[in-house]
Amino acid sequence: MSRAFNFSAGPAVMPEEVLQQAAAEMLDWHGSGMSVMEMSHRGKEFISIYEQAESDLRELLAVPANFKILFMQGGGLAENAIVPMNLSQGGAVDFVLTGSWSQKSQKEAGKYATSRVAASAQADGFTSLPSPASWHIGADSRYVHICSNETIHGVEFHELPDLKALGCDAPLVVDFSSHVASRPVDWSRVGLAFGGAQKNLGPAGLTLVIVREDLIGRAMPHCPSAFDYKLVNDNQSMYNTPPTYSIYIAGLVFQWLKKHGGIAAMEQRNIAKAQLLYDCLDNSALYVNKVDKACRSRMNVPFFLLDESRNDAFLAGAKARGLLQLKGHKSVGGMRASIYNAMPLAGVQALVDYLREFEKTQA
Numbered sequence: 001m002s003r004a005f006n007f008s009a010g011p012a013v014m015p016e017e018v019l020q021q022a023a024a025e026m027l028d029w030h031g032s033g034m035s036v037m038e039m040s041h042r043g044k045e046f047i048s049i050y051e052q053a054e055s056d057l058r059e060l061l062a063v064p065a066n067f068k069i070l071f072m073q074g075g076g077l078a079e080n081a082i083v084p085m086n087l088s089q090g091g092a093v094d095f096v097l098t099g100s101w102s103q104k105s106q107k108e109a110g111k112y113a114t115s116r117v118a119a120s121a122q123a124d125g126f127t128s129l130p131s132p133a134s135w136h137i138g139a140d141s142r143y144v145h146i147c148s149n150e151t152i153h154g155v156e157f158h159e160l161p162d163l164k165a166l167g168c169d170a171p172l173v174v175d176f177s178s179h180v181a182s183r184p185v186d187w188s189r190v191g192l193a194f195g196g197a198q199k200n201l202g203p204a205g206l207t208l209v210i211v212r213e214d215l216i217g218r219a220m221p222h223c224p225s226a227f228d229y230k231l232v233n234d235n236q237s238m239y240n241t242p243p244t245y246s247i248y249i250a251g252l253v254f255q256w257l258k259k260h261g262g263i264a265a266m267e268q269r270n271i272a273k274a275q276l277l278y279d280c281l282d283n284s285a286l287y288v289n290k291v292d293k294a295c296r297s298r299m300n301v302p303f304f305l306l307d308e309s310r311n312d313a314f315l316a317g318a319k320a321r322g323l324l325q326l327k328g329h330k331s332v333g334g335m336r337a338s339i340y341n342a343m344p345l346a347g348v349q350a351l352v353d354y355l356r357e358f359e360k361t362q363a
Ligand code: PMP
Pocket: 010, 074, 075, 076, 077, 078, 101, 147, 149, 150, 151, 152, 175, 176, 177, 178, 196
């Protein structure tokens, strides 16, 4: 069996050690005589898996005690509705548009709240971040939403905005789906962060919500009970059946992260991987990445061949070398390499070698 290097934007590459452990434990988890998939979420075996996952994640991300960790379902898109239902009380909310995902969030929130645009980078094709000093945040804002890593456009906040320094008391809501656990989080600037698991944490089906406790308990009356943060929190994320197998696998990923040096070590690896790839693109006459260098994503690297008629040949050659899922998102075109935590440096090196080789054949 040979595993390819998978550059998918998500669901995405998993650490091989985690897959091997899951395979070994598939039929009989720790002598329980059952697969984790078959366990009651209320039984002591699964509760131990859940508690370990929660505490490992809290330790890894240095989540302060006054933040609650919720394991939910519905993905990032459901949170686009669940957040305004829980935090807006039907008032006004502000969005910073930096790409497709924040755009989607802003649109969805309009069903539940007065959804405003505080700033937008649309005019430059979402290749930069509007500086926080230029954001127009209303004094009545219930929260300010950003997507801290735009998976499609490849734009990342390398520092979270300090809303207090902008004279704004509203909480910051962060969609960190596509770079959670790739770098530390400054929780002093965050009110709520959410993300689907299927990029950096584990399989699809699990949605992580980390929320400051004073923001819990404000849901609008029509908010579905299963999506009311208070009910979810009061029931340790087991108000309804949680995505048990996804939580188990995410828990194995958390242990893998701890074993490999935690988030600080991951960040250093991610910086090195991203630099290797961006340097290759910047030093070539065939490829281009259009994102402002100050906000290039370390996780999702979109790039274009200057001669787009070569796209199919590029992708076919990549596939033949076991470099998979490099086609860009349909809304942007070109190519995209997603290089999440579980992508080894060797995978990025193999991609860089191929990029150089393909460029030579085009000369
Ligand atoms: N936000 C971001 C930043 C994403 O990358 C994605 C998925 N690619 C979503 C939200 C939507 O997530 P889901 O498909 O899990 O609803």
